[in-house]
Each structure stands twice: as structure tokens, then as C-alpha cells.
Amino acid sequence: MSVQHVLVLNCGSSSLKFAVMDANSGDELLTGLAERLHSDDATLKYKFAGDKHTNALPKGADHQTAIDTLVTLIGNFSLSQHLIAVGHRVVHGGEQFTGSQIITPHIIDAITQTAQLAPLHNPANLTGIRAAQAAFPELVQVAVFDTAFHQTMPKHAYLYALPYSLYERHGVRRYGFHGTSHAYVSLMAIKKLGLDADNSRIISAHLGNGCSVCAIKNGRSVDTSMGLTPLEGVVMGTRSGDIDPGLFDFLTNQLGYASAEVSDILNKQSGLLGISELSNDCRTIEEAHVAGNAKATLALDIFCYRLAKQIAAYLVPLAGLDALIFTGGIGENSDIIRAKVLAHLAFLDIHVDPESNLAARFGNLGVITTATSRAQAVVIPTNEEWMICQDAARLAKGVS
Ligand SMILES: Nc1ncnc2c1ncn2[C@@H]1O[C@H](COP(=O)(O)OP(=O)(O)O)[C@@H](O)[C@H]1O
Numbered sequence: 292m293s294v295q296h297v298l299v300l301n302c303g304s305s306s307l308k309f310a311v312m313d314a315n316s317g318d319e320l321l322t323g324l325a326e327r328l329h330s331d332d333a334t335l336k337y338k339f340a341g342d343k344h345t346n347a348l349p350k351g352a353d354h355q356t357a358i359d360t361l362v363t364l365i366g367n368f369s370l371s372q373h374l375i376a377v378g379h380r381v382v383h384g385g386e387q388f389t390g391s392q393i394i395t396p397h398i399i400d401a402i403t404q405t406a407q408l409a410p411l412h413n414p415a416n417l418t419g420i421r422a423a424q425a426a427f428p429e430l431v432q433v434a435v436f437d438t439a440f441h442q443t444m445p446k447h448a449y450l451y452a453l454p455y456s457l458y459e460r461h462g463v464r465r466y467g468f469h470g471t472s473h474a475y476v477s478l479m480a481i482k483k484l485g486l487d488a489d490n491s492r493i494i495s496a497h498l499g500n501g502c503s504v505c506a507i508k509n510g511r512s513v514d515t516s517m518g519l520t521p522l523e524g525v526v527m528g529t530r531s532g533d534i535d536p537g538l539f540d541f542l543t544n545q546l547g548y549a550s551a552e553v554s555d556i557l558n559k560q561s562g563l564l565g566i567s568e569l570s571n572d573c574r575t576i577e578e579a580h581v582a583g584n585a586k587a588t589l590a591l592d593i594f595c596y597r598l599a600k601q602i603a604a605y606l607v608p609l610a611g612l613d614a615l616i617f618t619g620g621i622g623e624n625s626d627i628i629r630a631k632v633l634a635h636l637a638f639l640d641i642h643v644d645p646e647s648n649l650a651a652r653f654g655n656l657g658v659i660t661t662a663t664s665r666a667q668a669v670v671i672p673t674n675e676e677w678m679i680c681q682d683a684a685r686l687a688k689g690v691s
């Protein structure tokens with residue numbers, strides 16, 4: 292089989308995650324992260340051939356600069372000759388896309404149109420697409436949408452109880468995100484736990500900077516906690532998750548906030564950061580909690596309580612549970628959060644096994660419940676990059 296590599300790009304609002312992967316084996320040849328873009332201390336960290344490096348980027352460096360640096364690295368390490376495609380994570384695909392797409396001017400128009408529904412994510416994704424097209428004009432570029440996996444949700448799960456015309460005319464509905472991750476970990480859970488793919492009831496909790504929960508019945512998403520935008524649902528690092536929509540009126544009309552300020556509060560100043568008044572980073576919160584910081588403890592308590600409530604709610608669409616998956620940076624590493632969430636679910640006869648819970652960290656996959664629990668909780672490291680790589684390679688091969 293010929294060597295085939297894919298460049299995977301995940302552009303966040305102030306970051307760029309990237310990987311050059313082998314499309315046949317999934318091996319990562321180059322991985323990295325450019326962060327704090329648009330600020331004075333933008334950096335690009337990468338790992339190549341087992342060695343880690345950090346490059347300072349010019350002050351105020353943007354996605355274009357980060358991709359230019361990445362292109363230089365790819366050249367220096369002679370990684371371009373086997374590239375067959377560039378795969379892009381695109382957060383919002385609206386209702387149009389139920390699967391990945393080769394990027395054409397029409398697809399770019401569609402992503403641009405949905406940008407108003409994901410103002411923190413889609414504009415950055417588009418910047419990444421344009422920069423990669425300029426750097427690799429000869430390669431097929433593929434968009435892999437966070438929303439695609441959730442297009443199987445039934446209408447009663449994705450519609451809000453709002454005037455129907457808002458849906459018909461403006462696409463106001465629940466879309467859901469992190470679909471690539473939920474799809475990957477649920478497939479892995481079915482494989483690792485030996486479940487019957489066509490008769491399985493799985494809840495997946497993706498807990499990273501953004502957090503969402505997904506109910507997956509027989510391999511298909513039937514409900515998920517994020518909605519029109521990635522703000523709805525459970526508590527996140529800086530996002531509030533569900534709130535009373537009446538809050539908007541109170542903050543604007545009573546307290547005088549502008550609507551952009553309300554959006555900033557809900558998206559960037561809330562969640563773990565807002566409650567703890569300390570950090571959005573779960574590690575910092577956990578350290579402060581262990582050291583006796585009451586607000587850090589409260590932030591963890593609210594996070595876990597809300598998460599457990601969301602998980603329990605999905606017993607309705609699933610009518611039972613075979614496996615509960617924890618993934619994302621928090622789900623894969625925080626034994627504290629997993630134990631607290633499972634303690635709330637003890638009434639379901641699901642009980643954490645403390646030793647297994649401690650073992651399943653730092654990239655280790657594992658079941659963390661006792662053998663007699665009615666359903667298994669399992670930690671599965673996500674790999675959105677591998678899903679994006681496989682889709683990009685599949686579509687690129689269809690073209691050539
Ligand atoms: N050892 C750890 N213990 C607790 N939380 C962790 C640990 N390692 C990473 N995290 C948390 O994971 C979160 C980031 O998750 P990640 O999936 O990397 O984010 P992203 O959504 O950007 O991909 C942060 O809140 C971070 O604190």
C-alpha cells in the first residue's frame with residue numbers, strides 16, 4: 292500500500308491544533324498546537340519524531356502566520372511528498388451536511404452562512420481553510436462537521452418550543468456539536484466492551500474546553516446537550532450551559548448590559564471560571580479544591596451535579612443504559628469529576644471502582660465501574676484527528 296498522509300487542522304478562535312497522520316495506520320508523524328494567537332505571547336508547540344519543541348510566534352500572530360510556520364515545518368521535515376489531503380474540523384454545518392464534504396466554493400458559502408450560528412468557531416475554521424488552500428493548492432481539502440453526527444436526532448429532540456416559523460425561516464433548532472468525538476468514542480466503546488452495535492444504549496460525555504453529552508442509540512445520535520450554538524447544555528470551562536432565557540432581559544433592561552456583553556459573559560466569563568473566580572482550567576480548579584478553596588469546590592460541585600442530571604435525562608431517549616463514556620481532557624483525566632458524577636448516579640446501581648478510576652488517566656482507556664454495576668462507565672481517549680484523517684483520505688481517494 293502506498294504511503295498516504297493527511298494534514299488535519301482544527302482552528303479554534305485563538306488556537307490551531309494540527310497533525311500530519313498516516314491515513315492507513317493512524318500514526319501521528321507531526322502533532323502540535325499554536326495557541327494564544329492574536330496576542331503578544333503566541334506560541335507554536337509541536338512534537339516530531341518523539342521530540343517536543345516550542346517556537347515563539349511573532350507578536351499578534353494570526354492563523355495565517357501559524358499555518359505559514361506549520362508549512363515551513365512540513366517542508367523542513369520532508370512531510371509534504373506523501374500528503375493526499377487536508378482535513379478541516381468545521382464546527383457548524385447547519386442542516387445541510389450529514390457527512391464530510393470536499394471543499395468547493397459552494398461549501399465555503401454554506402460554512403460562511405452558518406458562521407452567524409457559531410461566531411466563535413466557524414470564522415476561525417474558514418480562515419484555516421483559506422490559509423491551507425493557499426499553502427497547498429494541489430491538495431483536496433475536506434470539511435468534517437461537528438454537527439453531522441447529530442443530524443439523526445428526531446424532530447422532538449431538536450426543535451425548541453418556539454414559534455415554528457423561526458425554524459422554517461431561520462433554521463432555529465438544536466444542532467449539537469462534538470459529533471466527531473461522540474461518534475469515535477461510541478464506536479470504540481462498542482468494540483472494546485463487545486456491545487451489539489445495532490442494539491446498544493450509550494451516553495457519551497465529551498468534557499474538554501467545551502462540554503457536551505450525547506445519547507447514542509444503536510450507533511446513532513438521538514439527543515445531545517448542545518443546541519443552536521455550543522453554549523447550551525452542561526457547565527463548561529468558560530460557558531454557562533443552560534440558563535433561564537429571562538436572564539437576557541434582566542441583564543440588558545435592568546442592569547444595562549449591551550447584548551454583546553451578555554454574550555461575552557455567557558461564553559467567556561461563566562462556567563468553571565465564573566463560579567471559581569479562579570480559572571477555566573480543570574487542573575487549577577482541582578488543585579485549589581484539594582487545598583480547601585471553597586469556590587473551587589463549589590465550581591466542581593455544580594459542574595458534576597449538572598452533568599449527572601444531563602446523563603440521567605438521557606435514560607429517557609435510550610430507555611436504559613449499557614455504557615457511559617467519559618472523554619475529552621477532563622473526562623480522560625479527572626478521576627475526581629468522574630467519581631463525583633458517578634456518586635450522583637449510584638441510584639441507578641452504577642458504582643465507581645476507585646482503583647480502576649485512578650488507573651484510567653493520562654491516555655489509558657478503561658472501565659471504571661465495579662463488575663456488578665448495572666451499566667459500565669468507561670474512559671475512552673477521543674481522537675477527532677483520526678476520524679477527520681480517515682474521512683479526508685476517503686474523499687480524496689474518491690477524487691483521484
Ligand atoms: N490531569 C488532568 N486533570 C484534570 N483535568 C485535566 C487534566 N488534563 C487536562 N485537563 C483538562 O482538560 C480540559 C481541556 O480539554 P481538551 O479536550 O484538551 O480541550 P479542547 O476542547 O480544547 O480539545 C481543561 O479543562 C484541562 O484542565
Ligand SMILES: CC(=O)OP(=O)(O)O
Nearest residue numbers: 468469499500501521
Ligand atoms: C463545539 C465546541 O464547543 O468546540 P470546543 O470544545 O472545541 O470549543
Ligand SMILES: [Mg+2]
Nearest residue numbers: 499619620673
Ligand atoms: Mg481535544
